[in-house]
Structures are given as structure tokens and as C-alpha cells.
Amino acid sequence: MSNAHVVEIFSSAQGEGKFVGCRQVFVRLADCNLNCNFCDTNFTRTNFCRVETSAGSMTFRDEKNPLDAKRVAALIKTFCDEVPTHSVSFTGGEPLVHADFIAEVAALTDAKIFLETNGTLVDEFKKISAAVDFVSMDIKLPSVVGRDLFDVHEKFLRAAVDKDLCVKIVVTGSTTDEEFLSAIELVANVDEKIFVVLQPVTPVNNVPAVDAKKILQRQATALRRLPNVRIIPQTHKSIDVL
Numbered sequence: 001m002s003n004a005h006v007v008e009i010f011s012s013a014q015g016e017g018k019f020v021g022c023r024q025v026f027v028r029l030a031d032c033n034l035n036c037n038f039c040d041t042n043f044t045r046t047n048f049c050r051v052e053t054s055a056g057s058m059t060f061r062d063e064k065n066p067l068d069a070k071r072v073a074a075l076i077k078t079f080c081d082e083v084p085t086h087s088v089s090f091t092g093g094e095p096l097v098h099a100d101f102i103a104e105v106a107a108l109t110d111a112k113i114f115l116e117t118n119g120t121l122v123d124e125f126k127k128i129s130a131a132v133d134f135v136s137m138d139i140k141l142p143s144v145v146g147r148d149l150f151d152v153h154e155k156f157l158r159a160a161v162d163k164d165l166c167v168k169i170v171v172t173g174s175t176t177d178e179e180f181l182s183a184i185e186l187v188a189n190v191d192e193k194i195f196v197v198l199q200p201v202t203p204v205n206n207v208p209a210v211d212a213k214k215i216l217q218r219q220a221t222a223l224r225r226l227p228n229v230r231i232i233p234q235t236h237k238s239i240d241v242l
């Protein structure tokens, strides 16, 4: 049985994207292969995983890391028994760093599997694709990660297009017209019906916010090429839930 370093496990409402507001169990795995300038997520390995004491209590106890797949599946079941749950979100960090672990947990749970990914680990995704029901995939713009990831994003999108798929693009005040258009074109070339969320950045690390007119302009640009483009900010922060 495989194990993984888990940062936290809790039950809350999805705060981003197409399934905003849905009740989920979140399994936040340690480690990430990128370094985004707006990242405010703790994905460092620690000796202990914090586990919510009951669904939605927002109080935690510690469990020793790493956790094995059977233990994580048991915790998921406990939360799902407490509150009817849409799906289990494997998030991070980048959860696909632990692809084998996710597949093993998925095999031990009846819950639907929701993957929140930065859309770069294509081979890892292909390995576990059959176990995944929902994919929320980021397109990381060059102004965010300091390099062009469009080729790998396109490969990932093609591998995930048969899933219930949502693409999220975080838009900042530094987003350029050129990179934004490239991202939209990339999605349109794979499948024009893909659901796209433009997420105005929650300013952090001196990353500039995008102003109201600009985000509406970006949506208008995208809608000329794709029918399903919505502006959805991070909602969990506004109601102060995890």
C-alpha cells in the first residue's frame, strides 16, 4: 500500500471554478512542480497532517505523516457519512505528483474523484485517468510561472477532454494580451465547448490585481472564440471558509 505526505483533510464548499459551492472533502497533498508568483498555498511536507475533527468544524487534530491510502479512504468515508458530498477534491500543491497514491485511494472509496491540477504532469494523469471523474485544470500563463507551458497544457487538455472538465485561468494585472489570447486559442483548438473560468487574482506577493473593466474585456475577448466563459473569483475567501 502506498502512502503520501498530506497537508490537510477537511470538508468544505468548493471556492473556485465550475463547481463553486459544491460540498467536497478536500485532500491537500504536499509538493508541487511549479512556482507560481501568486501562490498562497502551503504545500510543504510536514511531520503531521491536520485532519478536521468533524465535517465543517474547522478545528483540527494531527495525524503522523505519511498517511497510507487506506487511512485516507477511511477519513473520506467519515466526512461523506457526516455530510452528503459532491466529490473528493485532490488538491495541492500538485496532486499528480502523487498519482499512484490517488489511484489507490480512489479504488478504496465510493466517492467521485475531483482533481485540481496545474495541467502539466500529462503522463501521471494518463496513468490514473480512469479513476478521475472531474478535472479542474489551470492554464498557467508565462507571466505567472516565468516560462511558456502552452505545449504541455495542450497535451494535458487533450488527455482530459473526455472528463467533466473545467479550465481555469487566473488573470492578474500583469496578464498580457498575447498570452491571454494564446491560452484561449489553445482551449478552442482542443474543444470549443470546454468550460472556462477566468479567475481574477486574489492579490498576494505584490502580484497586481486586474481591474474591473479589464476582466470584462478579457471575458469579451474569450467569448468571441468560446461559448462558455465565466468570471468567478475565489469565493471561499469572502465567506472565510477553508
Ligand code: SF4
Residues within 6 Å of the ligand: 032, 033, 034, 035, 036, 038, 039, 040, 041, 043, 092, 093, 094, 118
Ligand atoms: S501550481 Fe498551484 S500549488 Fe503549485 S505553485 Fe502554482 S499555485 Fe502554488
